[in-house]
Amino acid sequence: MKRIWYALILLLLSVSVSRADAVSINHFIVKENPFARQEIAIVATDTANQIQENINGHYTFTINGFENDLVFQNGTAFYRHKVNRSAFMFIKHQSESGTFSTLFYIYKHGDKLSPVHISWVWLVAIPLIIVFAGYLFKRFIVIAVVVIILWMYFNHHNGLSLSTFFESIFDGLKHLITG
Incomplete structure (x- = not known):
């Protein structure tokens, strides 16, 4: 019986001490949403523009001055607002490691969107x-x-x-x- 109590206490201590670090987004790019017309997707990447698939959950982004709560799954979040014409998009994300912002020009030609980093x-x-x-x-x-x-x-x-x-x-x- 003592062994069970010791094992349980050890398990509780190890759970309380070990905690996963919060994954932060330090770099991102914008792509055309492949699942919806005239919408974009924000993709969390590293500095080599490789998708960070370990990014999951809710993250707050400011897009053109409006705060949006985006849901990331496997490093990708979908911005559910239609882009009706070519326009600039200033996207900013503030995390524990700092504020990261990027300016994009979303060029619309036909039904396609082509984001260009400025x-x-x-x-x-x-x-x-x-x-x-x-x-x-x-x-x-x-x-x-x-x-x-x-x-x-x-x-x-x-x-x-x-x-x-x-x-x-x-x-x-x-x-x-x-x-």
């Missing part, structure tokens, strides 16, 4: 190149101003607000500095 470097480089070209060629300064205004209108019309633009740049710089 790096913060391009958000800085494109306006700087246009301004620099306008500065180099004084005759083209008006054209450079018109191109910048058209670029800003395109971004705003497709859902990239000024706050999202700068937040994406600052998050990229923060991860560049912190590693």
